[in-house]
Amino acid sequence: MTVVHFLATRYRRGYMGPVIPxxxxxxxxxxxxxxxxxxxxxxxxxxxxxxxxxxxYNTYGELSGDQLESLTHSEDP
Structure with missing residues (x-):
């Protein structure tokens, strides 16, 4: 996997946060x-x-699912 492929992955807006289909x-x-x-x-x-x-992982790995969801919902899409 290259950086371009990794960063070019399409994400979708999911109910609880971003989703990779x-x-x-x-x-x-x-x-x-x-x-x-x-x-x-x-x-x-x-x-x-x-x-x-x-x-x-070092930034967000210790956060719970609820905390991650809160972060993803703190800004407009």
């Missing part, structure tokens, strides 16, 4: 439950992408 079916059954952290090989990812993902 291709990922929605994978996680929809968790509903309000915690999604377990997946182990995967990041070596196939571009270094810039892993940097962005790390920054996002």
């Amino acid at each position: 291709s990922l929605y079916p994978v996680y929809v059954d968790y509903k309000w439950s915690t999604i377990p952290k997946a182990d995967f090989d990041t070596s196939a990812l571009d270094e810039k992408v892993t940097g962005v993902l790390d920054a996002v």
Whole structure:
């Protein structure tokens, strides 16, 4: 995955916040439950992408779903 691909991903406006349509079916059954952290090989990812993902996780990773939802609803779309 390149930075361009990662940043060019189309997001949709969901009821509880932004949604990536291709990922929605994978996680929809968790509903309000915690999604377990997946182990995967990041070596196939571009270094810039892993940097962005790390920054996002370090900034928002400790927040609850309710806190994340509140953030996404604090601004107009």
